[in-house]
Amino acid sequence: MGDIFAVTNQKGGVGKTTTTVNLAASLADYGKKVLLIDLDPQGNATTGCGLDKNQLENSSYEVIMAEARAVDAIIRPDEISFDVMPTNSDLTAAEVELLEIKLREHRLRLALESTREKYDYILIDCPPSLSMLTVNALVAAQGVLIPIQCEYYALEGLSSLLRTIERVKQRANPNLDVTGLLRTMFDARNNLANEVSRQLISHFDAKVFHSIIPRNVRLAEAPSYGLPVLNYDRASRGSIAYMALASEFMRRQKQSAK
Numbered sequence: 001m002g003d004i005f006a007v008t009n010q011k012g013g014v015g016k017t018t019t020t021v022n023l024a025a026s027l028a029d030y031g032k033k034v035l036l037i038d039l040d041p042q043g044n045a046t047t048g049c050g051l052d053k054n055q056l057e058n059s060s061y062e063v064i065m066a067e068a069r070a071v072d073a074i075i076r077p078d079e080i081s082f083d084v085m086p087t088n089s090d091l092t093a094a095e096v097e098l099l100e101i102k103l104r105e106h107r108l109r110l111a112l113e114s115t116r117e118k119y120d121y122i123l124i125d126c127p128p129s130l131s132m133l134t135v136n137a138l139v140a141a142q143g144v145l146i147p148i149q150c151e152y153y154a155l156e157g158l159s160s161l162l163r164t165i166e167r168v169k170q171r172a173n174p175n176l177d178v179t180g181l182l183r184t185m186f187d188a189r190n191n192l193a194n195e196v197s198r199q200l201i202s203h204f205d206a207k208v209f210h211s212i213i214p215r216n217v218r219l220a221e222a223p224s225y226g227l228p229v230l231n232y233d234r235a236s237r238g239s240i241a242y243m244a245l246a247s248e249f250m251r252r253q254k255q256s257a258k
Contacts, residue, residue: 002035002119003253004112005179006137007145011157012128014149015184017044018219019245020125022238023145024082025228026246032120034082035074039064039091039108039133045125046086050077050226053088061090064107064136065097070115079231083119091133098132105132105172109140130164138168143179145249147213150183150196155203180252182245184213211245214238 007020017040024036038045039060043053062068063085074083098104108124116122123145124137138144144165148154162178169176181204187193201208213219219238222229229239 002033002116002122003143004116004122004124004141005143005145006124006126006134006141007147008124008126008134008137008161009146009148009157010128010130010134010161011149011153015147015182015213016128017048017125018223019145019147019182019184019213019242020123021045021048021223022219022228022230022242023246023249024121024123025080025230026242027121027250028080028082029230029243030246030250032250033118035085035115035119035122036082037085037108037122037124037137038087039124039137040127041087041089041091041133042127043086043088043091044223046084046088047226048223048228049080049084049086051075051084051086053086056086056088059090060085060087061094063111064091064094064133066107066111070111074115077226079227095132098136105135105139105168108136112140130161135164135168138165138176139172141173142175143177145179145182147182147184148200149185150190150193150200152192152196154196155199178207180209180249181207182209182211182213185215186212187215209245209248211241211248213241213245216241 024034028034058068058073063073126134126137216238218233218236222232
């Protein structure tokens with residue numbers, strides 16, 4: 001059965017979608033079977049994989065509302081070596097509709113039961129909020145990957161997210177754990193970034209990935225071409241950083257499985 005990971009941070013602009021797309025591409029480049037699920041109504045992961053949000057027959061909305069099977073919403077985009085369950089703004093309605101449904105926190109987990117065996121890894125790009133969609137991702141997942149930009153408010157927002165993860169673990173998903181914290185958009189010349197990085201390591205120690213994602217123009221450009229940076233510029237610093245992250249990510253999963 002494939003392992004499911006929620007990529008989440010309630011703070012926007014921290015590289016959450018960039019991380020989901022490029023980690024998926026890097027894991028696939030290592031020969032792993034990967035599914036990316038876009039659970040953010042903005043649909044940035046969908047467009048970042050070269051898919052048109054306005055031309056979807058089925059999406060993660062239909063899947064989470066049990067109007068379509070997961071397999072019917074999964075697409076393999078051109079030029080990309082992993083599968084995608086895309087989304088669009090229809091998913092916004094799910095926030096309200098889920099409130100009136102039984103087992104509303106478990107809809108995604110139930111929908112993925114028949115699909116997990118086809119993949120090594122399933123990565124869920126969550127919305128930048130602690131919403132019912134995010135809770136669905138946390139209930140479905142075994143691990144949580146938290147991208148963090150090393151800036152002033154980083155630790156404050158992280159505390160709230162960790163409390164939510166702990167509540168979900170206690171009430172709905174005892175197998176849930178924090179896989180790791182990933183420092184993104186990092187500029188080693190910035191004193192504040194270095195100080196926040198030190199605080200993260202001091203507080204969370206081994207939970208902080210050794211891999212660091214730098215600020216990189218190629219990473220910012222790639223989504224406009226509908227490509228992961230690995231496909232856009234394999235030799236860029238951003239691509240190399242995400243390949244390193246994928247390697248470290250797989251090592252961690254192998255160690256935790258022992």
